[in-house]
Amino acid sequence: MGARSLKPHYDAVIIGCGMAGLAAGIRMAMYDRSVLIVESHNAPGGLNSFYALEGRKFDVGLHAVTNYVPPGAKGTPLVKLLRQLRLRREDLDLCPQRGSRIAFPGIDLAFDNGFARLGESVAEAFPAEIDGFRALRAHVAAFDPFDDTAPVVSAREVMGRYLRSPVLTDMLLCPILYYGSARENDIDFDQFVILWRSLFEEGFARPHEGVRVVIRALLKRFREAGGERKMKCGVRRLHTDGARVTAVELEDGLTVTADAVLSTAGARETEALWSATDQPAAPEPGRRLSFVETITVLDAQPADLGAEETIIFFNDSERFHYERPAAAVDPRSGVICFPNNYDYGERRLDEGFFRVTALADYDRWAALSPEAYRAEKDAWYPRLQESALRFVPGLDMDTVRAHTRYIDMFTPCTVKRFTRHIEGAVYGAPRKHRDGTTRFDNLFLAGTDQGFLGITGAMLSGISMANRHVLSRR
Amino acid sequence: MTKEECKQVVLEIIEEIAPDEDLEGLSHDVRLRDQLDLDSMDFLDIVMELRKKHGIEVPEEDYPKLASLDSCAEYLTPKFNAVKAGA
Numbered sequence: 001m002g003a004r005s006l007k008p009h010y011d012a013v014i015i016g017c018g019m020a021g022l023a024a025g026i027r028m029a030m031y032d033r034s035v036l037i038v039e040s041h042n043a044p045g046g047l048n049s050f051y052a053l054e055g056r057k058f059d060v061g062l063h064a065v066t067n068y069v070p071p072g073a074k075g076t077p078l079v080k081l082l083r084q085l086r087l088r089r090e091d092l093d094l095c096p097q098r099g100s101r102i103a104f105p106g107i108d109l110a111f112d113n114g115f116a117r118l119g120e121s122v123a124e125a126f127p128a129e130i131d132g133f134r135a136l137r138a139h140v141a142a143f144d145p146f147d148d149t150a151p152v153v154s155a156r157e158v159m160g161r162y163l164r165s166p167v168l169t170d171m172l173l174c175p176i177l178y179y180g181s182a183r184e185n186d187i188d189f190d191q192f193v194i195l196w197r198s199l200f201e202e203g204f205a206r207p208h209e210g211v212r213v214v215i216r217a218l219l220k221r222f223r224e225a226g227g228e229r230k231m232k233c234g235v236r237r238l239h240t241d242g243a244r245v246t247a248v249e250l251e252d253g254l255t256v257t258a259d260a261v262l263s264t265a266g267a268r269e270t271e272a273l274w275s276a277t278d279q280p281a282a283p284e285p286g287r288r289l290s291f292v293e294t295i296t297v298l299d300a301q302p303a304d305l306g307a308e309e310t311i312i313f314f315n316d317s318e319r320f321h322y323e324r325p326a327a328a329v330d331p332r333s334g335v336i337c338f339p340n341n342y343d344y345g346e347r348r349l350d351e352g353f354f355r356v357t358a359l360a361d362y363d364r365w366a367a368l369s370p371e372a373y374r375a376e377k378d379a380w381y382p383r384l385q386e387s388a389l390r391f392v393p394g395l396d397m398d399t400v401r402a403h404t405r406y407i408d409m410f411t412p413c414t415v416k417r418f419t420r421h422i423e424g425a426v427y428g429a430p431r432k433h434r435d436g437t438t439r440f441d442n443l444f445l446a447g448t449d450q451g452f453l454g455i456t457g458a459m460l461s462g463i464s465m466a467n468r469h470v471l472s473r474r
Numbered sequence: 475m476t477k478e479e480c481k482q483v484v485l486e487i488i489e490e491i492a493p494d495e496d497l498e499g500l501s502h503d504v505r506l507r508d509q510l511d512l513d514s515m516d517f518l519d520i521v522m523e524l525r526k527k528h529g530i531e532v533p534e535e536d537y538p539k540l541a542s543l544d545s546c547a548e549y550l551t552p553k554f555n556a557v558k559a560g561a
C-alpha cells in the first residue's frame with residue numbers, strides 16, 4: 001500500500017502511521033518536504049485504529065474524541081488542529097456526547113460538554129469544597145502547560161492546595177488519569193491542565209462511523225499533499241554515526257536516508273532501533289500502565305435498555321487506585337462507554353455497543369500459554385462486566401446477556417502486538433520528552449512519549465514537533 | 475506590486491489558514507493578533523505560505539514585522555517586487 005517504489009532519500013522519514021505520525025506527515029508534505037511514513041502494521045491508526053470481525057466494524061479504542069467545542073469556539077486545541085491540517089470541522093463529523101458521570105461509592109458527579117454541569121454537580125455533592133474547587137479551576141485556567149522549560153510538578157500536590165476532600169480529589173482525577181496518565185496514581189500538573197481542559201472545559205464527541213472517519217480524513221490530506229507511505233514493513237534499524245542518524249533500514253531490507261527522522265514509536269522503542277544493547281541507557285522511573293477492554297455488541301440501543309449516558313468513570317473503593325494491578329485485571333475501577341449515546345442527529349448506530357476498560361497487568365497476560373490466555377479472558381470478561389454494571393442503574397447483567405450478539409476483548413498483549421509499545425503501555429513511559437529531542441541531532445520524538453496524549457493530543461504533538469524540528473529549520 | 479495588493483495577498487493567506495475567522499473590516503494599523511485569533515502556529519503558516527506560494531523568505535528575527543497589515547505591506551512589498559524583478 002502507498003509508495004510503490006521508494007526514493008533513496010527523503011527530507012523526513014516518520015516512524016509510525018498513527019495519529020501523531022499522520023499529522024506530522026501532513027504538515028511536512030503540505031510545505032513541500034518529501035516525506036515517507038513507515039508503519040509496521042498493515043492498517044493505519046496505531047493505538048486508535050479499526051478492524052472488522054465477522055463483518056462487524058470495531059474501533060480499537062475510541063470512546064471519545066476529546067476537546068470537543070461547538071462551531072465558532074476560538075483558540076482551543078481542536079480549532080488549532082483543524083487549521084494546522086487544513087481540515088474542515090465537517091471532515092471529522094464530531095457529534096457531541098449526551099452526558100457522562102464519575103461514579104464513586106454513594107457519590108456521583110455528572111458532567112457534560114462545557115463546564116457548567118460539572119460545577120453544579122460539585123457544588124451539590126461537595127458544598128464545603130466549592131470555593132477551593134473554583135480556585136483550582138482558576139489556577140488551571142491561568143496555567144501555561146506548554147512551557148516545556150518549567151519544572152514537572154505533581155497534580156495531586158497542586159490539588160492539595162485547593163481541595164481538602166480526598167474523595168473529591170480522587171473523583172476529579174479518575175477521568176483525567178484514565179484518559180491520559182502514564183504515571184501511577186498521579187499525573188504531571190501540565191498534563192493535568194491539558195486534560196482538565198480537554199475533558200471538563202471542552203468535552204467529548206464521536207464521529208458517527210467512529211475513528212475511521214478521522215483516519216480517512218488524515219490519509220486523504222496526506223496523500224493530496226504528496227506524502228508517501230510504506231505499510232506492513234517496520235523500521236528495523238536506525239544507523240548512526242554517533243551524532244546523527246545516517247540511514248533508516250527497513251524490515252524488507254531496503255535502506256533510505258533522511259535529513260530528519262521523527263519517531264512516534266515511543267522513546268525506549270526508538271532507542272532499541274539504534275542501540276547496540278537491549279538495556280535502556282538510563283533506568284526508567286515508574287511502571288508502565290496498560291488496560292483490558294471488553295466490547296459487547298447488543299441487539300438493542302443501550303438507551304432503550306436503560307443506559308442513557310455516554311461515559312461513566314467508576315470506582316468502588318474508598319480510594320481510587322490507578323496503578324498496575326497485582327492481578328491480571330483490577331475490576332475495582334474502570335471506564336464504561338456507550339458509543340451509541342452521542343447525538344448523531346437523525347442517524348444512529350445499527351447495533352448497541354457496551355465497552356468497559358480497566359487497568360491490567362501486562363506481565364501476567366504475557367506469561368500465559370495460548371489456552372490459559374483464552375481461559376483468562378473468558379474468566380475476566382463477565383467479572384469486569386458485572387463490576388461495571390453496578391454503576392449503570394437501569395441496566396443489569398441479565399438484560400445485557402439476553403441482548404448480547406457478539407463479544408470481543410483485548411488485553412495488554414493485544415496492544416503490544418499491534419503497536420509494539422513496550423508492555424502494551426497505552427500512554428507510554430512515565431517520563432516524557434517534551435521538547436522532542438534525542439541524543440541525535442536529526443532524530444526527534446512525537447506522540448506518546450513526547451507527552452501529548454489521546455487522539456487530539458497525539459495529532460497536536462505531531463504537528464508541533466513537525467513545525468519545530470522540521471519546518472522551522474532551513 | 476502596490477502595498478494594497480500586498481495586503482490582499484496577506485489576507486488571502488490568512489483566509490486560507492484560518493477559514494473560521496471573519497476578515498471583514500480589519501483595521502490595517504492594529505496588530506492582527508489583537509483583532510483575530512491567531513497564534514504563533516498561524517504566524518508560522520503565514521511565513522510558510524509566503525515562501526511556498528511566492529518564494530519570499532521571512533527570517534525568524536523579522537516575524538514581528540508581520541504584526542499588522544500595514545507593517546506587512548511595508549515589509550513585504552519590496553520583497554515581492556524583488557522576487558518579481560529577479561524572475
Ligand SMILES: Cc1cc2nc3c(=O)[nH]c(=O)nc-3n(C[C@H](O)[C@H](O)[C@H](O)COP(=O)(O)OP(=O)(O)OC[C@H]3O[C@@H](n4cnc5c(N)ncnc54)[C@H](O)[C@@H]3O)c2cc1C
Nearest residue numbers: 016018019020040046047061063064234235447448454455
Ligand atoms: C483501548 C484504547 C482506547 C483509547 N481510547 C481513546 C479515546 O477514547 N480517546 C482518545 O483521545 N484516545 C484514546 N486512546 C489513546 C489514543 O489512541 C492514543 O493516545 C493515540 O492514538 C496515540 O497516537 P500516537 O500516534 O502517538 O501513537 P501510536 O498510535 O502508538 O502510533 C505509533 C505507531 O508506530 C508504529 N510502530 C512502532 N514501531 C514501529 C517500527 N519499528 N517501525 C514502523 N512502525 C512502528 C506502531 O505500529 C503504531 O502504528 C485509546 C487507546 C487505547 C489503546
